[in-house]
Amino acid sequence: MNQNIDLVGLGIQKGLIKFDEDKKSITYIHQNKKKNYTNPEEKVQALTFLKLVLHYGYKPQRIRQFVSVKMGSDTKEADIVVYNDDECEEPHILVECKKEEVSEQEFLQAIDQAYSYAYALPNDVKYVWVTSGLRNEYFSVDKNKVSRIDEPDIPQVGVNKLENYKFVYDAEGLKQEVGKQKFSDLKVVLEEILTKQFEKAHDALWAGGQLNPSEAFDELDKLIFCKIWDERKYRRTGEPYDFQIITVDKEEIKGYIRLSADQLKEAIRLEENKRLAERVKSLYEEGRKKDPEVFRDGIRLTDERIRTVVGYFQEINLGATDLDSKGRAFEAFMEEYFRGKNGQFFTPRPIVDFVTKVLPIKNESLVLDTSCGSGGFLLYALNKVRKQADERYPDYRTNYEKALRHKSYWHDFAENNLYGIEINEQISRAAKMNMIIHDDGHTNVITADGLLNESEIQKLTKNRGFRYNRFNFIITNPPFGSTIKSKEKNYLKEYNFGQKDPDWLDVKAKSTPTPRENQSTEILFIEQCYKFLEEGGYLAIVLPDGILTNSSLQYVRDGIEDMFRIVAVVSMPQTAFTATGAGVKSSVLFLKKHKVAHTEKLKNKKMSLQAKLKKKFDYDVTLEIWDIEKKQILRDLEGFDNPFIDLSTTELKKTDEYKEWRAEVNAEYTERINNLKEELQEAYLKVKQEELPDYPIFMAIAEDIGYDATGKKTNNNELDYISEELTKFITAIDNGAI
Template sequence: MPFSDFTNPYQNPANIPQDYRQHPNLQKLLLSDGSGKYVRPLEDPVTIWAIQILEQEYGVPLNAMELELSNITASRQMFGRSDLIIYDDRYVGSGTGLDVAFIMLEAMEPSKKFEGNEELGWNYHFKQLEVYMSASPSARYAILTSGKHTKIYRRDLDYPRKLEPIGDLPKYESAREAANHSPYKVIYNTRKPDDIQTGLQPLTRDKFREVLGDTRSGCHSILRDNEGLQPQEAVDAMVKFLFAKWYDEQATIDLVKQTEESRAYVFSVSNETDPERLLVQVRDTFEKAKQWERETLAKKFGDDLGVRLAFNEADVLQFKPHTTMEIVKRLQPWSLRKSSADVKGGVFEDFLSKTFRDDLGQYFTPTPVINLMVGILQPTVNDYVGDPACGSARMLTHVLDYVRKQEYVKTIANNGGSAEGINPEEPTQEFIKFRDNHLFGAEYSRTVMHIARVNTLMNGAQYADLKVMDSLERLGSITGGIIEGLPERPGFYMGGLTMILTNPPFGSKVTNENVLKDFAGRDGVTKKKGKVVKSIPQEVAFVNRCLEFIAPNGKLAIVLPDGVLANSSTEDVRDWILRWARLKAVISLPQATFAPYGAGVKTSVVVLEKREKPLTVQGQLELGQEIIKADEDYQIYMARIDDIGYDAAGRMSLSEDQAHEPPQVKETIIDFVQKLGW
């Protein structure tokens, strides 16, 4: 350890090297009266000696150091800051300042006894150091030195105030050094400043599957083996890593443009990388990603963002250094931003819905079913699309991808059949407007909202209006008493959407008397023979709520248990639905559809078109003139899908190329469009 052989070389302030004396970060050592004397004659020589060792032996740049001497008085304050703070210097030169403390050093008088208890002695300074370290979540190392004696500590992640002695301090790799030998960095060309090279490759779906892995390999097994995480905890952890990685790619490019010099990504490791430093950088990147999201959403939604944020203040990305290192190694070569929407969607298709089907199955709809619903409804850039039980928001991202592809094809056709100069990710201004303003999702679980928000972010829809919300709450609580939707108020208002695709939770009952009365007060399905029912199946309540959210002539595709369609006990429900909507299609799904996700109930996709004006109960019962006029040329499309692409155990029954859109799903969509359409 270089902290030895102390001879007090700087006892006389005049011996301080000139470059140290003139450095703005070190001038606090000397009194401001021009006398050239130390602020603390006994301790400051130790501090400058330690600074020189840190710079020359460990590679700490002076501009990463900050002295805390401005408020020193005769009686030192217990809750001040360490004498010397060494920051992570990733953002040095960017003009944004350094705010991520990495190492803290406490200097003391050389005459004090090693580990002694005298006043202002070793144990006093050690206790102060414990306090300083625990107050800074990013600080990983601590140094306590009297010059004659030095101890170096590492903070225990599980017990923030516990400092563990270690033999030596790892070498500090400056940001500039990291960029010199990092295999993954943004390269700045001084001769062509706009020619910025990132060095990352787009992912294929197979490669992403390999990187993220399953219970036997990849990131999943790392989180399981190193951290002991359960599947749902591993999902949350992996989503945080992906969020930080996605942000790091753009933030590093922005940093290079600010500093005009090459920089390594945070998600980049080499043989020189200190795992503890990497942990701090990844944690800070996640915090900055949260801040970016907060500022981005505030531009559109204002400051009341509690229900819209992917992560709150309490959410952190901090695992064991070795775990962080191994996850970064697997993610570092690949670009989440450059990867296509299809591939990014694959993160949530494969990694989440398959690997974790047992624990999170209730939040996922099989991809073939989503493709069926989107293909039947045929969304356009003019639609306002919502999902009041959005789970991971895959319905919405599939709609986004469908509309993007349709706009891309249309733009190529308008460009004489040439794709030259057309961005396939943002083919038209109409698509950008749709992406930023026409997508709405609600989810009851805040944990699952993490997944939904990151899913939409990675698909470019950072402005998608997602919120943590109980969609079956009293309508006034959801809308704030507003009773009108489109055109002024799109979203979850009365008539605020033109299209809903949803797979609501089913199997439970809604028994809240206030909610049941609220539905009944608007001629809802909870009103039977003039009275309010005592309970209603959850999926039926969602049909009611969806038809309230949809504007007249709007489209609804919803997954429902077949019992709603066939049981005699739900005849009144079917009658109510037919008063409010035209039945457009019923597509029976195989028994195995939801079996891999722990639900064996037989289901169908029901497609409805909301009437301009609901039929009256009397008009419906008499099958009179009212229905004849309302249902002129009224046809219903009926179909059955026998092969959804896998069996009840989740084993694929088709090739992988066909699995996400099986032949029967494709045929059903084409058949619907040809025979009925919209």
């Protein structure tokens, strides 16, 4: 459970605090002081007070809050002072509390403020603690020598000497000795807190102007990678973690006796930062040896900035934090940063959940996302298999052998069966980190143009898994609205949708396809997914509704009909993507790949039907007769009541009257031809329905999928009901019932 929630509950239970019924006010019982709990800073102060009592062991009677401090002619107020005596005359620790949303600059100012209070108090304060709840800095104070020395923690009650680190593996397994420092293990945090940690660490990296937001995101990714790698390293009980601030003694600094107080303070800080950076970079290189594709360049942060990020994450146990919570926290932070960047609009999670829920994905399935973005579809596929492992081995938490089988069931799937392609290198890297945070699955996420052919993709990545006709499931939301031009991408000619097939009703058309100058990415991705799927494999793809409705895109719908059995069309509300920055009306198509022989049979059957209809309607002969008639009319003006009949032919063709008359004749015959074509098209649609294989298609319209246009929850997700019915429908297809 979350420690902050535990602290508040325990504080109430032990009579340290109480709340009004509406929880807008908090009362500190030992001082009988009521404060406004809606104030963000007050919440941090309340938690800090409870930690001092319940974790560090100080008596509430020796803790004073809102202590007046005389600063020249002004009177300020220190948030918390801990005393050594019951009379509260010997200050021991001074605490300055700031709200969670405090900026890096404001936090540094708070440190200076805390020190000014410490020096202004009449008796010596030994320690200063500055906290925002999300970040903590600790210092020892010696007014006669060094003004400020970093510490890993403040001491528990009765402890006179601190070790130079705070966080150790399996702290609960250590035998605690009276008067000795009590170490801490890493803690689990709530999703909301973790999201804020990501945001604050990122802001601290770029807000100073030395890094732009994009660079800051990359560097933060690297350090999170180091943090996870550190947690996974083997350690004995009581062994300290590397990803934490470890202080140094002044004796470790060469020539410290000759340094002034400020020089010594700076030398100590630099040495601490240097050693921390060395430990972090060592973790990074260890991880890169195993996964060279995750990050291709080194850590570019200064030692001081590495320390800043470590300060935000050193006490968090990312590995033990609830999988869904840490995943959503990272995705919320990541998508807030990437929203709309480079045309990136990530698929809303209710849609991702719906798609993966209805498909019969199992741990032996091969799953691909050809434009994976942040990895949402892959992660939900992984979560689906993980839940299957839970059902298969329900007692895995208490049975070691079952635990091994449980992990092997889903982890092998994550490592060997999940594949993703993302063209944007930064987003691809973020997707890999997203998978790592979710306990793996990043191995086969690559950076490449998802429309390249299989051999080109394999050349780029040396990953032989990206082969055509291999995957059981493809789940994807391809980029909308982009256009691939033949002048820029040679691979356009490799696609059938990159060619114009001759119109069966165009008698002048060439008998072979002609190259298109450009094509929409989403249309090409339909065909690319077809190539990657095995026969009988499923494709679930988010597409703009224009592909389903625009008359000019009938050839795309015909192509889909040839390549796939259309399983389902589920229409999403107009607002489905509004909250993520896109406003295109879209639907999810579920398709099942035909056998190649079946596709060829369909194509041949269609060509045969078209030929029969043209013969039945005497189409070619009729068009030829009409063409002769029209030419004859245009050549021979006699027999018509024309006011310009006496003019010579040359002069006649220059007149507006002639041009108008000629246009009318052309329009008349064009209308005849179009009417005939419409008649044949209608006849073709009818005969297709009669003679081509018929099957049911699942159709659904979702008007509310759990959130509105602003992203606010509506508590009504129609996809839940639709998914139940569609799951039954797909099961019936696989069983041969429909």
